[in-house]
Amino acid sequence: MESVHIEKENLIKIVVELEWNMFSAVNASEPNSCQENKKTFQIMRWMSYSVLNEEILKSLLDNLNSAIDEGRNLMTEKYGRIEGKIPPLKDSSSILEITDTELVWMKEVAQKYPLTFQGGDEKFINYLKCELETYSDKSLELYSTFVKNSIEGGINLIEERYNNLFKKMGYESLTDKESQERHKEFWKNNTCRGC
Secondary structure: OHHHHHHHHHHHHHHHHHHHHHHOOOOOOOOOHHHHOHHHHHHHHHHHHOOOOHHHHHHHHHHHHHHHHHOOOHHHHHHHHHOOOOOOOOOOHHHHHHHHHHHHHHHHHHHHOOOOOOOOHHHHHHHHHHHHOOOOHHHHHHHHHHHHHHHHOOOOHHHHHHHHHHHHOOOOOHHHHHHHHHHHHHHHHOOOOOO
């Protein structure tokens, strides 16, 4: 079991490093603060991949290696799509199904943890859609199946991702993070502390 975990973490590390090489070369019209902070980029991309299985991660690694061989920068393509500078890279009903599901998950998480998550649904969905367009057909199919299996298993992948992120940041869980935010909010709104 431990070797499986190490293999997955190594795959994530390699994928994120290749993505960083592409991302740091992107010339977006709106500068992205993550381009100035590799550590932030790494942790956020790790979070995204932390819930995936090795089969999907290996397929994403294949995508990146193929793109490198072809002289393509998938991050430039993704941000070109986000900014509306290039036409859609792929037309797939799977992308719509995935983004619809992840939007539902995002709304569930925002409702459950309102102090930790506030808005941003439209930007999130556009970002995800543009990223999914850079996936190979195989990766998209694997990810689509993974999302469907998560729905059947009652798993909210966004909640899982953020649970992983906040654990990595020293919280016990996403619930712990929300609890601490609630504590801060209480004291911010109650200045009479000596009553």
